[in-house]
Structures are given as C-alpha cells and as structure tokens.
Amino acid sequence: MKLYIKNMVCNRCKMVVKTELEKLGFNSISVKLGEVELVQESLDDSQNEAIKKVIRNFGFELLTDKKKQLTEQIKTTIIELVHYQNEPLKSNLSDYLSKKLNTEYAYLSAIFSEAEQNTIEKYFIQQKIEKVKELLTYGEQSLSEIAFRLNYSSVAHLSAQFKKISGQTPSQYKQSQDLNRKTLDEI
Template sequence: MNLHIKNMVCNRCKMVVKAELEKLGFNPISVELGEVSLVENISADDKSRISQKLNHFGFELLEDKKTQIAEQLKTSIINLVHYSKEPLKINLSAYLSEQLHTEYHHLSAIFSEVENQTIEKYFIAQKIEKAKEMLTYGELTLSEIAYQLNYSSVAHLSTQFKKVTGLTPSAYKTETADRRKTLDEI
C-alpha cells in the first residue's frame, strides 16, 4: 500500500517518517520524498494513527488525488533543483511529463488549482533558494551558479534573484541575516 505524504523535502524527512512508521509497527518497503510503500494494507484506524504521528512532525497524509499530483510535482522539482548532480539543462515540461507519465498541460492545470501558483513560478522559487544556498556557502562564483542553475547569463540570474528576493545576489551575500527558507516553506 502506498501513502502520499506532504512536506517530505529531504533525507532527514525520509528517516523520520520511516522511524515513526516502524515505531507504530509498520514495515515500509521504501520511503521516498512524498511517498511511502508499505508491505501491509492498513485500516482506517491505522491511517488515523499514522496521520496523528506524522502531523506531530509537520507531515500530512494526502488523500485527494489532485493534491497528491501537486506534491509529486513539487517533489520532482525539488529533486531536480536540489539533488541533481548535473547542471539543470533540461526542458522542465518534458521532465515532469516523463516523471509523472501525464501530459504537461494537465499537470500544469492541477498544480495551479491546488497551489495557487504556476509550476514555472515554483520552479523559479526553488532555483532561487538553491542560488541562495550556493551564495551562502561561497564556493562558487556567480557565473558558476548561473551555469549550474541553467540561467542564460549572470544578468538573467541577477534579475530573477532580485525580483524574487528584493536583493541582488551581491547584496544578499553581504547581508548578515539569513533569508533562506526551508524547502517546505517555498
């Protein structure tokens, strides 16, 4: 049986969900961002227990099919932007269609309905958060960051960065207050 879980955005999330399910006596076959496969089928009471336990950690069981699709889209984008080892040289609509085995226009309509924003805006927000992370670590130049995130130029990255954050990348880097968001806050 598969469970769809909201707000799973990192490897720690996967570890917490797996540990809590095991404490409740369930046997997860696999725990991925946003989805858990269990050996056994679960009752409504079991689902309620799991939901209560996971809510304690900021996770939420998803029952609605559209919400599940929106979460799968978010997970795919997070994986692409934050965990891919290669530069983001991919057509986003083709990538998402392939990942979810659904036509992009259908995915786009569902995402906009559920999240009240477009897939593109969400993707840009994730890319800017990744740029913030890279700027904070200071290991790459702005040119290298633009390349890694598939911006056509440093100017394009800088313009988008300022539009989203209100700061230029240079101003962000010199500011002392950390303005980064956790992935589930985006």
C-alpha cells in the same frame, strides 16, 4: 501500498517518517521525498488515523486526495531536481515533469495551479532562487558556477531573476547580515 506525505522535503524527513512508521509496525519497501511505499497492501481506518496522528506531530500530512497527491509529486520532483541533482536539466521542465510523472503537462499545470495558486514555472524559479541563496551562503562557488549548475543561460539572467524574487541582487544578498532563507516546505 503507496502513501503520499506533504512537507517531506529532505533526507532527515525521510528518516523521521520511516522511523515513525516502523514504530507503528509498518515496513517500508522504499522511502522517497513525499512518498512511502509500504509492504502492506492496504490500511484500515484505524491504521490511517494512527499514521496521520504520528506524522502530524512532525509537521507532515498524509495526503489521500488524488489531486493533492499529484501536486505533492510535482513539488517533490522539482525539489529533487533543484536541490539534490548536480546535473543540469537536459530538457525543458514541462517535458521532464511529464516524463517523470507519466502525465500530460497541461493536466499537471492545471492541477498544480488550482491547488497552489501558483504556476509550476514560478514554483520552479522560487526553488532555484532558494538554492542560489544556499550556494551563496556557503560561498564555495562563483555566481557563474552557480548559474551554470542551475541551468541559467547567463549570470545576468540569474541575477535578474534573483532580484525579482528576493528584492535584492545576489551581491547585496551575500553582503547583507540577514541571509533570509526559506525552508523548502515554505515555498
């Protein structure tokens, strides 16, 4: 049985959820961002409530609504793509999501926009800008290396998008004392 969990956006999140489910007596087959596959075929109401209660203590939410589950799958797919893969995207985002989630992009887009009051494309850009902030903070890569890594056509394109989203240029951001970053679940 698969469980879909909101705000499970990092490896530490996966570890916490897996540990807490094991404490409740559940064994997992796999734990991915936003998704846990349990050995158990089904859960009764009391088991569902126990899981909801324990994961809520850590800021997670068990999703039972199909549209919310799909929205979370879109978000975690984008987070994995931007933050955890080092290879640039080889196709456009719509094709990538459609293939990965085995669903027509028009449907994905409509469900996401309805649930998030944001488009998939804007969410993708926001995630990329947060990744740029992270990489700028570390200072280990040049802006052109960051642009290449995140599949921007040019440094100018990255800089323009960065300024539009954050209100400052990448250079201004890097020089400021206030390195204002968002956590992945705040985007």
